[in-house]
Amino acid sequence: MRREALKGHLDLLLLAVVAPGPTHGYAVIEELRRASGYVFDLPEGTIYPALHRLERAGFLASEWSTNEGRRRRVYSLTDRGREALDAQRQEWQAFAGAMQLVLRGAT
Amino acid sequence: MRREALKGHLDLLLLAVVAPGPTHGYAVIEELRRASGYVFDLPEGTIYPALHRLERAGFLASEWSTNEGRRRRVYSLTDRGREALDAQRQEWQAFAGAMQLVLRGAT
DNA sequence: CGTTGACACCTAGTAACACTAGGCATAGGG
DNA sequence: CCCTATGCCTAGTGTTACTAGGTGTCAACG
Numbered sequence: 001m002r003r004e005a006l007k008g009h010l011d012l013l014l015l016a017v018v019a020p021g022p023t024h025g026y027a028v029i030e031e032l033r034r035a036s037g038y039v040f041d042l043p044e045g046t047i048y049p050a051l052h053r054l055e056r057a058g059f060l061a062s063e064w065s066t067n068e069g070r071r072r073r074v075y076s077l078t079d080r081g082r083e084a085l086d087a088q089r090q091e092w093q094a095f096a097g098a099m100q101l102v103l104r105g106a107t
Numbered sequence: 108m109r110r111e112a113l114k115g116h117l118d119l120l121l122l123a124v125v126a127p128g129p130t131h132g133y134a135v136i137e138e139l140r141r142a143s144g145y146v147f148d149l150p151e152g153t154i155y156p157a158l159h160r161l162e163r164a165g166f167l168a169s170e171w172s173t174n175e176g177r178r179r180r181v182y183s184l185t186d187r188g189r190e191a192l193d194a195q196r197q198e199w200q201a202f203a204g205a206m207q208l209v210l211r212g213a214t
Numbered sequence: 215c216g217t218t219g220a221c222a223c224c225t226a227g228t229a230a231c232a233c234t235a236g237g238c239a240t241a242g243g244g
Numbered sequence: 245c246c247c248t249a250t251g252c253c254t255a256g257t258g259t260t261a262c263t264a265g266g267t268g269t270c271a272a273c274g
Contacts, residue, residue, distance in 0.1 A: 004259065005202050007231060008111025013206070016213035026251050035212045039205035046232055048253065053231090069240055070251060089210060095112050096203050098146035099120070103196060105142045106123035111230065114260060133222050153261055155224065160260090176269055177222060 001039060010050050012092055013040065015059060015077065015085040024065075024072035025051055051075060059084045108146065117157050119199055120147065122166060122184065122192040131172075131179035132158055158182060166191050 006013075017023065017031050029047050032040045051073075054060045059081035062073050077085070113120075124130065124138050136154050139147045158180075161167045166188035169180050184192065 001202065002115060002198060003232070004115025005198065007114030007260080008109060009206065010232075013209055016210050019213040024251080032209065035209045036205040037208055039201060040209070043233065044252080045234065045236095045254080050232085052253095068250095071239090072251065085213065089213075091109060091112065092206065092210070094146060095108065096206070098143040099116065099199065099203070101144055102120055102123050102139065102142045102147070103199070106126040106192065106196075110261070114231080117261075131222080150262065151223080152225080152263065152265095157261080159224095175221095178269090179222065 006040075006042075006046075009092065010042075010046070011054060011059075012085070012088040014047070014050055014054060015081055015088065018060060018075050018077050019082070019085060022074045022076045024074045026072070028075070054081070057084075113147075113149075116199065117149075117153070118161060118166075119192070119195040121154070121157055121161060122188055122195065125167060125182050125184050126189070126192060129181045129183045131181045133179070135182070161188070164191075 013032060014028060017028050017035065023031065025044075025048055028051070029042060029044065032042060032047075051060065051062075055062055055075070059078060060075045061078050062075045065072050065074050120139060121135060124135050124142065130138065132151075132155055135158070136149060136151065139149060139154075158167065158169075162169055162182070166185060167182045168185050169182045172179050172181050
């Protein structure tokens, strides 16, 4: 996976992963890896800042929890986050569709 | 179309547009607009530097031509460009497939 | 004949973003 | 006791698409 491929689509992925229910950062990484069929194996330095950005944007809310002596920051999708998920999903479909159209024309 | 959506996929689009035959920059913009169903309407400041980058990378070759008093730089796909097109097309398919997998999991 | 618009090219600077490379801390197994 | 996995964080870097300008030709319109 090339470095720049994700640019602009990471937010959608994170919203989609958190959507089913509250998830902490480390689990987001693992779930993203699993759900993508091991295509997306993203480093922490990518995920954590992105989660912070989404929280600042009001799409995620977080709270600390503790599990077996380990502290976790658990993220949930806000209402605005769900709207953003829906909107960005549609944008993705439009984008991917247009990409396919152009690629189909290439010899 | 959000600003960042294209990041990392523009090169593939340009290679795909030039693939059918020699094309000049301005025509690339128009063809990209047409072929994408008017989803990709990219400014010159995006296309020209990208074409230069692809030429520097050895994926495109260019030469000047003149048509009705107007000079054009006409780009053609090199052998390495065709390899890159094939490789990036496969990468795109993998990427898009993984995106769909993750999105399918979201509630 | 001056202006407007389409055609056709160019580039310096900017903002955004994923990633690198570090750091800190706890728990459990060898 | 060290190593791995779990779990979080951030300053700095490199790439990239885009903004905002610039140059020049040609045809059409008033």
